[in-house]
Amino acid sequence: xxxxxxxxxxxxxRDEIIRAMQSIVSDEGVITDKEELRxxxxxxxxxxxxxxxxxxxxxxxxxxSKVLKYCFENDVKIxxxxxxxxxxxxxxxxxxxxxxxxxxxNKVLDTDFENxxxxxxPGVTNLAITHAVQxxxxxxxxxxxxxxxxxxxxxxxxxxxxxHSLKYGLTTNNVMGVEMVLMSGEVIRLGGKHLDSQxxxxxxxxxxxxxxxxxxxxxxxxxxxxxxxxxxxxLGFDTSEQAGDCVAAVISAGIIPGGMEMMDxxxxxxxxEFVNAGYPxxxxxxxIIELDGPEVEVEYLIGQVNKIAKDTGAVHVKxxxxxxxRLTFWSGRKxxxxxxxxxSPDYICMDGTxxxxxxxxxxxxxxxxxxxxxxxxxxxxxxxxGNLHPLILFDANNPGEFERAENFGSxxxxxCVSVGGVLTGEHGVGIEKRDLMGEMFTEDDMxxxxxxxxxxxxxxxxNPGKVYPTLHRCAELGRMHVHKGGVKFPDxxxx
Amino acid sequence: xxENLKPExxxxxxxxxxxxxxxxxxxxxxxxxxxxxxxxxxxxxxILDLSGLSEITDYQPSELFVTANAGTPMKDIYAALDQQNQxxxxxxxxxxxxxxxxxxxxxxxxxxACNLAGPxxxxxxSARDNCIGFHAVSGRGxxxxxxxxxxxxxxxxxxxxxxxxxxxxxxxxTEATLKVLPSPENTRTVLxxxxxxxxxxxxNNQAMTEALVSTNEVSSAAHLPAKIAARxxxxxxxxAGSAVxxxxxxxPAPSTAYRCAALKELLSKxxxxxxxxxxxxxxxxxEIADVSYLAANxxxxxxxxxxxxxxxxxxxxxxxxxxxxxxxxxxxGGLVWLQIDEVDQASKNLIRGSVxxxxxxxxxxxxxxxxxxxxxVFQPLDPYMTGITKRVKNGFDPEGxxxxxxxxxxx
Numbered sequence: 089x090x091x092x093x094x095x096x097x098x099x100x101x102r103d104e105i106i107r108a109m110q111s112i113v114s115d116e117g118v119i120t121d122k123e124e125l126r127x128x129x130x131x132x133x134x135x136x137x138x139x140x141x142x143x144x145x146x147x148x149x150x151x152x153s154k155v156l157k158y159c160f161e162n163d164v165k166i167x168x169x170x171x172x173x174x175x176x177x178x179x180x181x182x183x184x185x186x187x188x189x190x191x192x193x194n195k196v197l198d199t200d201f202e203n204x205x206x207x208x209x210p211g212v213t214n215l216a217i218t219h220a221v222q223x224x225x226x227x228x229x230x231x232x233x234x235x236x237x238x239x240x241x242x243x244x245x246x247x248x249x250x251x252h253s254l255k256y257g258l259t260t261n262n263v264m265g266v267e268m269v270l271m272s273g274e275v276i277r278l279g280g281k282h283l284d285s286q287x288x289x290x291x292x293x294x295x296x297x298x299x300x301x302x303x304x305x306x307x308x309x310x311x312x313x314x315x316x317x318x319x320x321x322x323l324g325f326d327t328s329e330q331a332g333d334c335v336a337a338v339i340s341a342g343i344i345p346g347g348m349e350m351m352d353x354x355x356x357x358x359x360x361e362f363v364n365a366g367y368p369x370x371x372x373x374x375x376i377i378e379l380d381g382p383e384v385e386v387e388y389l390i391g392q393v394n395k396i397a398k399d400t401g402a403v404h405v406k407x408x409x410x411x412x413x414r415l416t417f418w419s420g421r422k423x424x425x426x427x428x429x430x431x432s433p434d435y436i437c438m439d440g441t442x443x444x445x446x447x448x449x450x451x452x453x454x455x456x457x458x459x460x461x462x463x464x465x466x467x468x469x470x471x472x473x474g475n476l477h478p479l480i481l482f483d484a485n486n487p488g489e490f491e492r493a494e495n496f497g498s499x500x501x502x503x504c505v506s507v508g509g510v511l512t513g514e515h516g517v518g519i520e521k522r523d524l525m526g527e528m529f530t531e532d533d534m535x536x537x538x539x540x541x542x543x544x545x546x547x548x549x550x551n552p553g554k555v556y557p558t559l560h561r562c563a564e565l566g567r568m569h570v571h572k573g574g575v576k577f578p579d580x581x582x583x
Numbered sequence: 584x585x586e587n588l589k590p591e592x593x594x595x596x597x598x599x600x601x602x603x604x605x606x607x608x609x610x611x612x613x614x615x616x617x618x619x620x621x622x623x624x625x626x627x628x629x630i631l632d633l634s635g636l637s638e639i640t641d642y643q644p645s646e647l648f649v650t651a652n653a654g655t656p657m658k659d660i661y662a663a664l665d666q667q668n669q670x671x672x673x674x675x676x677x678x679x680x681x682x683x684x685x686x687x688x689x690x691x692x693x694x695x696a697c698n699l700a701g702p703x704x705x706x707x708x709s710a711r712d713n714c715i716g717f718h719a720v721s722g723r724g725x726x727x728x729x730x731x732x733x734x735x736x737x738x739x740x741x742x743x744x745x746x747x748x749x750x751x752x753x754x755x756x757t758e759a760t761l762k763v764l765p766s767p768e769n770t771r772t773v774l775x776x777x778x779x780x781x782x783x784x785x786x787n788n789q790a791m792t793e794a795l796v797s798t799n800e801v802s803s804a805a806h807l808p809a810k811i812a813a814r815x816x817x818x819x820x821x822x823a824g825s826a827v828x829x830x831x832x833x834x835p836a837p838s839t840a841y842r843c844a845a846l847k848e849l850l851s852k853x854x855x856x857x858x859x860x861x862x863x864x865x866x867x868x869x870e871i872a873d874v875s876y877l878a879a880n881x882x883x884x885x886x887x888x889x890x891x892x893x894x895x896x897x898x899x900x901x902x903x904x905x906x907x908x909x910x911x912x913x914x915x916g917g918l919v920w921l922q923i924d925e926v927d928q929a930s931k932n933l934i935r936g937s938v939x940x941x942x943x944x945x946x947x948x949x950x951x952x953x954x955x956x957x958x959x960v961f962q963p964l965d966p967y968m969t970g971i972t973k974r975v976k977n978g979f980d981p982e983g984x985x986x987x988x989x990x991x992x993x994x
Contacts (some may be wrong), residue, residue, distance in 0.1 A: 202792050202892045225798070247737045260741065261712050272965045279892035282943035283704060283917055284748075286962040287972055289711055296737045314750065316798045336645050342668075342765030381800060385838030385938075441733045443646045473735045488680020513735035521738075528738055529728075536727040537740045539978035543971060555739065568604070568723060568981060 089136060089177075089519050092553045094184035101142060105186070106163060107570050109144050112154045114203040115451055117192070119143035129185050132234070133177040133520055135436070135490065140160070140167065140181030149193045149267065149275060149305040152553055153189065156303065157273030165549050166271075170211060170242030173234040175437060176518025178246065179299045180557045185552075188303060190241050196220045197306070203281050205264055205312055210304045216250075217309065226311045229256035232514070233422065241304045247296030249514035251347040254472035255380075256312065259512070260295040265308035268294065271545040280308055293408025293540060298516050299546040299551040301350045315380035318346060319390055323397045324371035324404030328352065331373035332447040334400040338377065339444070341396060343389055344378035348472035352451065355428060355466040355479070356420075362427035365420030368404040375471065376417055421468065425479065426468045434482035434490070438497045440504035441513035444474045453503050454478060461488075463494040475513035476504065502527055517555045525557055534558075539565050589632045593718070593757045599631060600755055601724035603984050606745065610664045612655050612986050613753040614690030618697055622750050622989045623960050624952050633692055636757060639663055641732070648715065648732050650760040653692030659772070660691060670766045674701030676872040682949060683881050692756050698748030701872035702803035702831070705795070705914050707718040711747040711761045719746065721756035722980025739817050744927040745975070752994065753979040767833035771858040773868060774819060775850050777829040784808070787828050788896045788916045789854045794830045795892075795915050797849060799842040799846040803831040805871045808913040814876045819857055819868050828853070832870060871913055878924045884926045884950045886934055888941035892917035901937040908928055926950055927959065961990060 091557050098105075109118045129137040141180060146152045159166050165185030172179055181187045193209035197219050200206070206217055206228070213485035216236040217228040231250035232238055239249070243259045256262070278291040285291050309524030325331040330348055338345065351359065351367075351374045360367040367374055375397075379389045390407055397405055408414035420427075431436050442450050451456065451467065458465045464481040478500055482493040493550055501511050505527045511520055525534060534556055541548070552559060590596045590612075592790070603610050613619065613947035616636055636652035639660060644667040651660055657675065664670055675694050679686045695717070699710030707713070716730030724766075729742035746756060775790055787806040792802050812820045812827040820827050830850070832842040847856040859867060870876065877885055883884035890898055895916035901910060902921065909922040923930060926947065939944045946953065964972060967993075974993050976983075988994070 200891075201796060202793065203895045220693070226796075247741070249735055253735065257708070257712070258737075260744070263707055270971070274970075276965075276967050276971065280942045282889045283914060284698065284700075284709060284711075284889055286946075287964055287968065288753075288943040288975055289698070289744045289748050290971065290975075291741070291743065292747070293740050294712055294745075300740075311795055313798050318942060339647065340645055340765070342768060344764065381834075382798065382838055383837055384840055384841040385668050388835050388837050406903075441735045443643070444801065445643075445645060470735070474733055475735045508731075509733055510731045510736045511731075511738045514737055516737050517739065528731075532725045533727045533729065534739070536721055536725070536979070537729070537742065540740055540742070540745070540975065543969065543974035543978050 091182070094182065094558060097182040099141065104243045106142055107121065107140065108158050109155065111186070112158065113146050114149050117145040117147065119145070126134045128172070128181060128189070129411050131172040131177060131179040132175040133180070133518065134402060136177055136180055136519060138183060140187040141183060141185055143189055143260060145189045145192050149269065152269045152303050152305055153273045153275055156269050159186065159549055160271050160273060160547070163547065163549070165552055166243070167551050168303050170239035170245070171213065171237050174242060174246055174516060174518065175269050175439070176512070176516040176520040178518040178551070182553065193241070193305065200281065201226065205308055206311055207306065207308045208240060210307055211239050213327060214238050214240055214243055221311050222314070225314050228309055229263070229312050230259050230262055231502055233562040240307050240309065244295050244304055245297065245299050246514070246516045249470070249475065251349060251470065253580045254348060254470065260292065260311045263291065263295055264310055266291060266304050267306035267395070268302040268304045268444045270302050271550055279536060294444055298518060298555050300541055300555060301550065315346070317379055317383045317386050318380035318414060319386050320376055320378045320408045320417045320470065321390060321393055321397070322404070322406040322417050323375040323377065323402045324368040325373045325375070325402055326359045326371060328373040328451050329448040330401040331375050331517060332444070334375060334397055334402065336444055337396045337400055337524065338393060339472070341392060345377050345472060347378040348473035349376045351424060351470040352420065352467040355424050355463065355468050357422035358427040358431055359424050361424045362430060363419045365416050366406070367420055371404060376421055424468045428481065432464070433483040433485065435479050435481045436493055436497055438476070438478045438499050438500055439512050440476050440478065440509055442474045442476060442504050442507050442509035444471070444511070446507040447471070447474070450476070450503060450507060454500060456524040457496055457499050461492050462508065463493055465495055474509065514530060519554055521559050522555060535560065535565055542566065564576055585628045585630060586627060587632050589635050591635045595638070596755055596757055597720050597724065597726055597770065598637070600720045600722070603629070604722065604724040604982055607984065609984050611988050612755050614693040615656070615688050617679055617684050617688040618682065618693050621697060621948055623781050623955050623992070624781050626988050627986070631755065633755070634690065639642065640758065644669055644734070647763050648760050649763050650758060651691050651730065652758050653690065653756045655691045657691060657694060658687045664760045664763055668766050669763045669943040671761060672703060672707035672711060672764050673709050674703045674707070674872055674873070675699050675710070675941045676701045676871065680878040681874045681885065688841050691759055695747050695756065695759050696749065696751045702805060702868050702913050705804070706802045706986060712741045712743050714747050714758040714759055715762055717743055717746055718789060719756045721754045722982060722985045734762060737935045742781055750989045752976060752989055769836040769839045770831065770864040771831045771839045772856040772864040773846040773850065774859065775853050776823045776855040777826040777828070778854055778855065784896060784900070786853060787826070787912065790828050790850055791830070791915045792893060793849060794846055796847070799832060799845050799847070801830050801835070802833050803868060804915040805829045806916065807876070808910060811909065811911045813874045815867065815870055816857065817863050818987050819859060819863070820867065831864060848951065867968050874911070874920050877909060877920055880922065883922050883924055885948045886921040886923065886945055887948045888919040888921060888934070888938055888939060888943065889916060890919065890941050891910050894941040898937045898941060902933055905933060926954055931958065938962070962990070
């Protein structure tokens with residue numbers, strides 16, 4: 089993975105930059121010690137490491153504004169960072185850049201139950217928002233699997249999803265407003281406790297922008313009343329086609345489950361060995377379907393799902409009879425990554441989305457690729473929205489195996505795109521899928537996206553080297569190319 | 584001379600825009616032109632009429648999306664979805680009569696460009712939450728796309744959001760993909776008939792809020808003062824003689840029956856409670872979505888105000904202290920529709936000032952062309968927001984040829 093060449097001039101100015109930062113934030117808010125910096129050398133994509141120039145930990149919007157203004161005026165790069173749990177390398181530091189940690193922004197500012205929203209600082213964890221409101225029967229719906237550690241600011245940067253996104257939407261559908269600092273140091277507010285922002289929907293493009301457009305310093309999110317009850321159904325199928333049919337039939341029947349997860353044989357066996365969730369071991373595909381809502385609705389829908397499952401050939405059907413059993417059903421799915429991880433020295437977790445109807449086709453092709461690359465792959469999916477998470481197993485100590493695993497992963501994502509899907513469903517592009525962007529987008533597509541970045545960050549100082557494979561200068565992107573079209577078209581219809 | 588350029592395919596859109604770029608010739612980009620009354624009048628020499636691009640190009644019910652050309656009439660899309668018992672969850676309103684034109688007009692492109700949403704906005708989002716991909720020609724004369732046909736997608740910047748609600752000022756959309764979902768099996772509406780209008784004005788927020796924070800999964804909450812309720816086609820409302828608050832629940836029949844009963848019990852302290860079943864519910868919520876009650880008296884101006892839900896009634900109270908207006912509430916109190924006699928400096932200051940106090944925005948949705956030309960139609964932006972808005976526009980349409988001035992003067 090090639091990163092932009094570090095600027096020697098910036099590295100030479102390190103002491104000067106440190107002094108400037110110390111004049112803005114408290115002394116312990118500037119980390120310069122080589123050993124301490126090592127704690128920040130990667131995010132959740134641990135295969136890539138880089139010690140940052142320095143780390144700065146501001147405590148207020150005013151401090152963030154001053155830091156960015158200094159960097160803007162002195163041409164210093166910035167990598168924003170929440171909890172560092174991202175899986176695509178979006179917070180990978182730069183040797184010539186400041187890593188700006190938002191960890192000190194850790195307070196929930198306002199829980200407004202009547203308007204059903206929470207105003208919080210961006211360093212607060214996803215789960216802490218639910219903790220702040222659950223005593224009144226509310227929760228924050230998006231639930232990425234790292235929710236105990238990941239920050240809400242990071243969730244916005246990545247537009248995080250989770251098991252519940254099928255029914256309750258992604259982060260983008262649950263964020264109502266932000267305060268953010270532009271690279272120039274200007275502070276803007278987008279949205280708030282009301283719905284829909286005035287003017288262009290900048291909130292919509294900030295969400296999922298992977299730290300390329302600005303630094304978020306305050307967040308307003310929507311909270312929901314927790315459903316009265318939830319039940320889960322565990323279904324085993326002889327073939328993944330049948331499981332795929334079952335998913336399609338549930339959706340076609342108008343049922344939108346709170347969660348609908350699928351695992352393949354390898355993942356089932358690994359999880360069962362690890363946590364004894366009671367999964368059937370003689371099936372090719374396992375589905376966990378969770379229904380939530382008023383009890384009478386859940387009972388009714390469980391009956392419907394049960395019938396659909398039998399019609400589509402389920403050989404194993406188990407309905408949770410208690411909250412404890414429901415959580416047991418989920419324990420295997422939630423432990424799937426570490427469970428598979430136990431079986432191999434190393435693994436990488438991929439993330440693509442495909443049309444639901446292509447599930448079995450993609451699985452078949454993936455098994456062919458597994459043979460071609462001679463690497464094992466386990467599959468867990470958010471089946472309801474076609475979001476795949478293949479786990480590729482490898483041993484980094486075997487020369488060339490990491491590269492082979494990466495190439496296997498790239499081929500899986502190409503496969504996703506070729507069947508009408510996309511490169512990433514919830515983990516983001518970061519550096520991991522950066523060089524695959526051309527599989528999905530033309531040069532013009534990407535240039536238009538980068539022109540949006542130029543509107544926010546004309547000198548490309550915010551998180552450069554991420555998401556887009558080619559760095560174009562904004563001046564070059566802004567230039568108009570004169571197309572044909574000098575003459576008016578006499579033969580075109582006009583009325 | 585104004586010419587009407589009417590492309591028949593995407594390549595022709597590209598050619599027309601490229602020609603306009605080289606000639607620096609502003610274009611008035613439109614579908615059927617039914618929402619021209621919204622926003623500022625465009626200052627352009629030529630009309631780029633997209634109504635010739637009107638095909639549903641890819642509808643896959645099992646994949647829960649529909650893709651169509653920008654000029655596709657919405658009624659064609661509804662007909663296709665109806666056949667599969669599916670719908671657009673954000674419940675696009677039909678502002679035809681409100682804006683002085685016919686019903687059942689309008690195109691997909693217009694819907695997306697104006698980011699419309701109906702009463703289910705509080706649960707299912709607006710057009711921006713449901714548009715998952717598009718193809719367009721930028722004001723640079725380049726074709727580009729963003730998003731895709733799957734919901735879960737974080738590949739690159741989410742330009743679908745930016746395009747939604749940009750009133751055709753950034754790019755000429757040629758195709759868009761929207762999320763669809765199966766229509767709910769059953770719909771019920773709980774009505775609260777208030778004994779005194781005065782109480783209703785004070786307490787309607789409280790009633791809607793109590794319903795919305797309950798576990799009854801209310802999909803819409805609206806409040807109609809007595810004068811407005813009397814204009815409904817639903818007998819329960821027009822004969823009520825009082826203000827009415829309406830709460831909607833949707834889903835499988837046993838579930839809606841249960842939730843409806845729970846809501847009636849919860850809300851009976853505010854007034855008499857009644858319930859509407861599917862047929863009457865559909866009529867009522869379409870009236871509310873389309874703001875039918877304020878369609879008459881076309882010479883009067885209409886404002887659309889979005890504020891935190893608990894502030895809706897307070898904002899209205901402040902406005903009514905010094906102006907006469909017809910009012911209705913949607914989105915649990917967060918959306919206020921206001922019909923008012925005059926739009927002069929004092930009333931604009933009054934409305935925008937009241938909104939500014941609580942956070943939100945006010946849009947002048949209906950007013951004369953002269954007024955929309957001179958007045959600021961959308962909530963004014965602060966200097967930093969103006970700066971970023973101009974820079975975003977410049978990235979997509981540096982020559983300023985696409986719907987210039989439609990949202991803000993000079994942008």
